[in-house]
Amino acid sequence: MKALILQQPSPFPRLTVADLPIPSLGDSDALVQVKACGLCHHDLLVMNGALRRGVQIPLIPGHEVAGVVIAVGPNVTTLRPGDHVVPLLTDACGRCHFCARNLERLCPQGQAIGHGMKGGMAQLLAVRENTLVKIPKEIPWPQASLLACPIGVAIKAVENAQIQQDETVLVTGASGGLGAHLIQLASLRSARVLAVTSDESKTPALEALGASDVIPTGELHFSEIVLALTEDRGANVALDTVGSPLFPQTLRAIAPNGRLILLGEVARAKAELPLPEIIFRELQISGSVGATRHHVEQAAQLVAQGKIVPTISYTLPWTQWKSALQLIQQRRHVGRVVLEFTQP
Ligand SMILES: [Zn+2]
Numbered sequence: 001m002k003a004l005i006l007q008q009p010s011p012f013p014r015l016t017v018a019d020l021p022i023p024s025l026g027d028s029d030a031l032v033q034v035k036a037c038g039l040c041h042h043d044l045l046v047m048n049g050a051l052r053r054g055v056q057i058p059l060i061p062g063h064e065v066a067g068v069v070i071a072v073g074p075n076v077t078t079l080r081p082g083d084h085v086v087p088l089l090t091d092a093c094g095r096c097h098f099c100a101r102n103l104e105r106l107c108p109q110g111q112a113i114g115h116g117m118k119g120g121m122a123q124l125l126a127v128r129e130n131t132l133v134k135i136p137k138e139i140p141w142p143q144a145s146l147l148a149c150p151i152g153v154a155i156k157a158v159e160n161a162q163i164q165q166d167e168t169v170l171v172t173g174a175s176g177g178l179g180a181h182l183i184q185l186a187s188l189r190s191a192r193v194l195a196v197t198s199d200e201s202k203t204p205a206l207e208a209l210g211a212s213d214v215i216p217t218g219e220l221h222f223s224e225i226v227l228a229l230t231e232d233r234g235a236n237v238a239l240d241t242v243g244s245p246l247f248p249q250t251l252r253a254i255a256p257n258g259r260l261i262l263l264g265e266v267a268r269a270k271a272e273l274p275l276p277e278i279i280f281r282e283l284q285i286s287g288s289v290g291a292t293r294h295h296v297e298q299a300a301q302l303v304a305q306g307k308i309v310p311t312i313s314y315t316l317p318w319t320q321w322k323s324a325l326q327l328i329q330q331r332r333h334v335g336r337v338v339l340e341f342t343q344p
């Protein structure tokens, strides 16, 4: 099988196309013919060396995978060849007490796909049966590749935020893969969505996704604009995909009794917590990462029903991976750039 291999992480990542043997199949594994794989910000951090912990080099990157089952091990009972599937983000044992509580990410035997084990930028991927989620066949492959990350991840964060109808929800990093789907999910809950972006030219696209107002991170502190738009109350919920660079402003933009859900940290830095402000404004701050089977199934349902439309700016054949990386580095996209895989 052909695969993209990361030989050496660097600011100018060296990926090579390699011809590898067909992955060996364990008794409880399924072999997936990859049809599409999204390019996530996480992949870029692994490729440029910013994320190193647990990364297995040489690595086949990619965790945003959709494909069709073509073979199963003798112990597999819930899948058969022809099933359309997406993997969860971690290939886990399925038996330990973490797996039993849908916390696959914490499984001692768990490996993050495209990070601690071979990922989806390849023609084939072998994972455990319990890692795969069956999806409706009518979802097109590029759209399906986004069901676990970023859509399932966004669903989990929105669930944590307990957004109520008519609340005001702030989304930072609005044009990214998480941001684009957080906007859709929050407006699906009839919230008023304020989208924060560093690129004002993306305003029409963000409005089309459901943003009521688009706020640029320009000269004026965006928290001032949020307060101006909410009669000085602030947003009830902030879904933050940016982290430390915007943190003081994000915190300031939240209404008393508001909730801040942290989903991303782009600078890998620290932020200061003004404790009296958190106490006296009774703010709740929590982190959210990954997605469970339940969230991926919900993503598949919402997409199949047309309630959420996976936001993809470009779909390219996998052989054009260099152009795909360039598009991302030039920040020309909203949502995701997806690679499509063809078989020999
Ligand atoms: Zn991802």
Ligand SMILES: [Zn+2]
Pocket (backbone or CB within 6 Å): 092, 093, 094, 095, 096, 097, 098, 099, 104, 107, 108, 109, 110
């Ligand atoms: Zn486990």
